[in-house]
Amino acid sequence: MPVSVLYFLATTSLSLVQIGLALSIASALRLPFAPALGGLVDRIGAKQVLLAANLLQAVGFVGYVFADSFAMVLIVSAVAQLGQTAFWGSFAPVVASISEPGHLERWFGFLGALRNASFAIGGLVAALAITIGTPAAYTAVVLANAASFFLAYTLLLAVEAPGRTVVPEPDPGAAPAGWGRVLRDRPYLLLVATNYTYATSAMALNIAMPVYFTESLGLPGWVAGAVFTINTVMIGVGQGLVVNAMEGSVRTNVVALGCLLSAVSYGVLLGADATGVPMGVAVVLIGAVVYTGGELVAGPVLSALSTEAAPEHLRGRYVSLYQLSWTVSSTIAPLALTWLLQRGSTPLWGALATVALAGVVLSSLLRRAMPLAAATVPHSRPGRPPLEAGTSAADPGGVVAPRDVGIGGPV
Numbered sequence: 431m432p433v434s435v436l437y438f439l440a441t442t443s444l445s446l447v448q449i450g451l452a453l454s455i456a457s458a459l460r461l462p463f464a465p466a467l468g469g470l471v472d473r474i475g476a477k478q479v480l481l482a483a484n485l486l487q488a489v490g491f492v493g494y495v496f497a498d499s500f501a502m503v504l505i506v507s508a509v510a511q512l513g514q515t516a517f518w519g520s521f522a523p524v525v526a527s528i529s530e531p532g533h534l535e536r537w538f539g540f541l542g543a544l545r546n547a548s549f550a551i552g553g554l555v556a557a558l559a560i561t562i563g564t565p566a567a568y569t570a571v572v573l574a575n576a577a578s579f580f581l582a583y584t585l586l587l588a589v590e591a592p593g594r595t596v597v598p599e600p601d602p603g604a605a606p607a608g609w610g611r612v613l614r615d616r617p618y619l620l621l622v623a624t625n626y627t628y629a630t631s632a633m634a635l636n637i638a639m640p641v642y643f644t645e646s647l648g649l650p651g652w653v654a655g656a657v658f659t660i661n662t663v664m665i666g667v668g669q670g671l672v673v674n675a676m677e678g679s680v681r682t683n684v685v686a687l688g689c690l691l692s693a694v695s696y697g698v699l700l701g702a703d704a705t706g707v708p709m710g711v712a713v714v715l716i717g718a719v720v721y722t723g724g725e726l727v728a729g730p731v732l733s734a735l736s737t738e739a740a741p742e743h744l745r746g747r748y749v750s751l752y753q754l755s756w757t758v759s760s761t762i763a764p765l766a767l768t769w770l771l772q773r774g775s776t777p778l779w780g781a782l783a784t785v786a787l788a789g790v791v792l793s794s795l796l797r798r799a800m801p802l803a804a805a806t807v808p809h810s811r812p813g814r815p816p817l818e819a820g821t822s823a824a825d826p827g828g829v830v831a832p833r834d835v836g837i838g839g840p841v
Contacts, residue, residue, distance in 0.1 A: 433556050434494075434507065437568045442498055452500055456507035457761055460515045464754045465609070467519040471746025476523035479516055479746075481586055486513025488579035494572045513579075515757065519750045526737035526745065528589065534734035535807050536673050542729060543669035550662045612747045617800040618739055619751075624685065624796055625732050626755040627789030631692040632725065633763035634782055635661060638771060639699075646775055647702055647710050657718040664722045672726045676807045681731050682797035684807065688728025689789030695721035696786065700779040724786075731807065739802050 438449045471479050490510025497503045522538075529537050555574065559567040612618070640654040676684050698717035702710045740748030770778040797804045 433559075433568075433571060437494060437572055438497065438503055440563070440568045441565045442503065444500060444503065448500055449503065452504040453507050456504055456511050459508050460511050461754075461757060461761065463512060463515055464519060464750050464757055465747075467516055468612075468747035468750030469609075471520050471523055471750070472744060473746075476520040476527060476746060477586070477589065479520035480524050481583055483513045483516035483520060484579045484583040484586065486510070486516060488576045488583065489513075491572050491576035491579070495569060515753070518756065519746070519753050522733060522737050522749050522752075523745045524589075533808075534738060535676065535730040536670075538733040539669045539673040539730040542733075543666045546662045546665040546669075550659075550666070608744070609747060611741075612744060612751055615748075617796070617803075618748060620792065620796050620799050621732075621735055621739060621803070622752050622755050624789055624792040625736070625752060626759060627689060627785050627792065628685075628692075628728050628732055629756045629759035630763060630785050631689075631721075631782065631789075633759055633767065634696075635721070637764055638767045638778060638782070641768070641771060642699070642775070642778070643714060646771070647707075647714070649707060649710055649714065653711055653714060656715065660715065660718045661722045661725070664719070665726060669726055669730070673730055673807075676727070676731070677809045678806050680797070680804065680806055681735065682793045682803045684731045685728045685796075685803075686790045686793035688724040688726075688731075689786045689793065691720055691724030691727065693783045693786035693790075695724065696779040696783040700775055703775040728789075735800075735803055739800060 434453060435446070435449055438444060438452075439446065442449075444452075467479065487510050490506050490508075490513055493502075493506030493509060497506045525537055525541065526534065552575075556571055559571045635658075639657060643649045643653050643657070644651060695717045698713060698720055702713040702717065705713055736749055736752040737745060767778065767782075770781050793803075
């Protein structure tokens with residue numbers, strides 16, 4: 431999104447307000463698409479939707495080159511964002527369909543680390559384009575982005591993924607399947623609400639922190655870049671180690687720990703407001719480490735639960751509902767966080783800490799409502815012994831006797 435704004439500023443005659451309005455409308459247009467996407471995944475298969483998602487994003491970014499008016503910026507942005515929504519609505523079902531049972535946390539953690547490494551490379555390329563500052567440099571970045579989606583499409587063609595799940599014949603006396611069943615699944619709705627708190631915390635990194643560091647604290651511009659670097663490197667290097675450490679711990683305890691770390695990080699960042707610039711830099715960097723720790727801990731578990739807790743033949747609808755928590759958060763957060771920031775540091779970080787602590791409470795409720803969430807992160811490394819008693823997340827039946835670590839202890 432930041433590169434999109436800079437690109438259109440450099441290559442069109444539109445004002446910043448006009449570009450922001452076009453991008454906001456494009457983002458809002460994808461909201462009603464998410465529910466339809468879930469049914470499409472269930473009907474034709476997640477891989478087919480993921481292929482189409484990569485093509486849509488590629489076409490959208492190629493279209494950037496031809497956008498020279500408000501209407502064209504709106505159209506090409508809507509195509510790209512529609513592709514992004516289709517990607518996230520089908521990505522998790524594809525991962526679940528080709529992963530062995532009990533390995534989801536590890537795969538989601540690995541893919542998240544790989545994605546962050548790619549973000550770092552893309553960030554360096556974008557920084558180079560910004561430094562050069564010419565329309566040609568921005569166009570090169572946009573076309574490289576489009577090429578990356580075409581490459582992803584080509585690579586995905588070689589991935590063998592199961593096709594559409596055969597839906598069993600319905601029991602005449604059973605409740606109807608489809609969206610009705612999804613919306614009646616209260617434990618899953620609770621999972622979606624829990625993830626909304628996590629998604630809201632994730633928005634703070636891109637929206638609230640850069641403005642807070644530079645405008646509210648008056649810190650040097652490089653501090654925001656350093657925070658992004660810390661986040662990227664910690665996830666890229668540490669995600670696998672964190673997943674290893676989580677094995678054998680109760681999933682909801684892991685999620686609650688992640689939410690608690692987020693809340694603590696907001697308290698640390700608020701504390702920077704009471705210091706001078708040199709000390710403020712140190713406090714902010716410490717807060718970034720704690721914040722990233724919360725992201726490292728909670729993300730893989732929530733992603734794994736979003737697919738494991740869904741019936742296979744309705745996984746597309748379930749995951750699209752889960753993904754809606756991200757879409758709604760990304761739509762609301764820019765306005766809400768900037769509004770709070772205008773009212774001071776305490777309202778901003780206090781509100782975010784409240785949301786994160788709500789995630790701790792919801793995690794506790796989720797443990798009681800969803801057996802899979804009350805199970806443990808399975809041992810998936812070669813040579814690791816199976817759990818001696820109870821169950822793992824791959825086998826939620828029976829009596830759970832996990833290494834039950836509280837949210838304040840090691841995971």
